[in-house]
Amino acid sequence: MLLFVVRMGGARVQRRLVAMWTCAALLAGSAVPASAAELVVGQVAPMEDPASIGHQLRTGVEVYFEQVNRKGGVHGARLRLAARHRGTRAEEAVAKTRELLSEENPIALIGFMGTGPMEALLNAKVLDEAAIALVGARTGATVLHRPDRSRWLFHTRANYAGEVGKILRHADTIGARRMAVYYEETAFGAEALALVEKALPATSVALVEKVSYKPDEQLSEEAAQRVIRSGANAVLVAASSEAAADFYQAYKAGGGPGLVVALSTADGALMVRRIGAEAARGLGIAHVTPDPASRTLPLSRELQALERAGAVRPGQLNQGFAEGYVAAKVLVEALRRAGPQPTRARVRQALEGLSSFDVGGFTISYSATRRSGSDYVDIAILSRDGKMLR
Template identity: 40%
Template sequence: MSVWSHCRRLCVGFAAAAACVAPVHAAPDIVIGQVAPLTGVIAGTGDEYVAGAHAYFSHVNARGGVHGRRIRVVVKDDGYKPDLTVQHTRQLLAQDDPVALFGFVGTANILALNKQKLLSEAGIALLAPYTGASDLRDPVNPHLFHIRASYTDETAKMVEHLHTIGLKRFAVMYQNDGFGKSGLAGAEQATRKLGLELVASGHYDRTKPEEVDEAVKAIAPANPDAVIMVSVNRASAAFIKKLRAAGGRAQLFSISVVNFKELLKNAGEDLARGIGISQVMPFPYSPSAPVVREFHALMKQYAPDKVISYASVESFIAAKVLVEALRRAGPDPTRERVLAALQNLRDYDVGGFKIGFGPEQRVGSRYVEVTVIGRDGRLLR
């Protein structure tokens, strides 16, 4: 006698019959891999970059997932160390079999992936790397999908903005790696376009972000009108304090990866006031754009203890882009299908902000605006 014949003989009445229905297996999760700095010198940024995406993915899962499948994000902490980025990515690819990678942080970290050819060998897309380095955009890497403007775009915008208000003597303080050098190159190109040259530049070691004395010595004597800082939070705060202590009165501008609240905390409100910061995402502190209103509502619901910031709204937008690509990839997404779906995602409106890719286009947005730290520690547009 078969198992199911035996079951039918034992089932008496509706309730018993219902218990004998063949089990229904849930559809397998869609796995996404993320490596981010949850410890180390930019742990705050890493935490925010994970949190915004978590809020949107949680919302999608609560509504049934994508084609009935839940999204599961496997997150590993690299401490902003490139060797750990490579190690964790290898583990993710081998053990978790993700259909896409998402939200990695750091120029040197992603350059390390490229050097090892991990993305191309795995045939997998990495969406929304938190970097604007030109080395990761030119030449085009078909596996990297950027949703933010480049550091070259940002520094050029700052130079152009400052020149319109009469400033001509520019200097750059930068992190001595691909991240910092990309911003330096953008500033040099922008000044040459205006018939000018940088009056000074100074750098610091990425592993020692608070040791900026040599950068101050290189820049302060040149008496620049403005200094553009292509640096992380701690280095920027240290430079602000030491430049002011050395008598430097230049206007200070920072690249988008800096968190203005960290500047306020580490440099102090008096020194931070008036600092300009370029931004590459919609203003997250006033829910004027539809995507920002949605972001606020879902952060409140799914990540109420996390910070509202440019980093968290950026990862929220990136998560929306990835979910749309997963939908377009169909009920059985593969690495190849997700990569193709991203490539064909053109002028996708996430809610008042558009992202678009193409066969030879991997930079989804070149939007840049300039904000300023105002009184009472508020960021102003």
């Protein structure tokens, strides 16, 4: 009946009906802005420092959006990233996200980061109340990867259980079976230690030492000496980039002989910047997206082609950039599947229907009961020139 009225009513009636539909959807808080020429996507993260992970994520998202816009956008609509800087306190993520939602009315969110801030967002019901999907949160916390934690959260990375399992299997394979764990005294560090202890029985690795540090009170030399005295020949590091770099420098300076691998929370470029390429040489880092410098996977070659074409500046290709780029690819595909008149609910439904989506040599898969889109984990080693080697 509605289609019959539109056909018979002429252009004026059609315009009125479109305006009514758009207005009603906006009042429901789930539609795109009134102008279909633009789709706004929101990001809240620490990003004032150009070297920060938040800024890297932002750059990766923006570069991919620009590639899409050059080809006509999504169903004719241009993509725009509305980014907001936040401080380090988890509560700021809640306030800034609510501010962004009110001011920009985004169709989706992307590139958030941190276990604490994401927990704060979910506890405050920000995503539920806005009925908005968040793609590509930079956290591997297993509790946040559970499908029952939030129906609006879609991860593009493996969880910390996957990272820990990969590191333990690698240590077992090379015969480094006396493990120490260096971890920060936060929920993240405690989870990493618990995951190690849970995964050990499936390997021949034994936990011989565990050393913690307070984030604002790093005692790297003392911690390194404890690990060395334990006789450990492998060390798993669950720490920030700065803490991981300081520990590794002290460990090597003290004669530590073992393999040291940090979880993906540590950024290779930031660690090299902190202690220098020579001091960082040999440190392993778990990667949850392909290394942009690799020649083996299509995604890496795609990023390198962008650099050659001038779309990416030299030095911008890093793990944070790649993670933002992957999240943007996934969200854009969902926006395409959501159709020319997307709503927040349709975007979520499109994401749940995304199965075996190839983002360049590895796949992202979601469902109504799966929110960890990827289980990709690799280990790379910093070379003497500060580059990552597989």
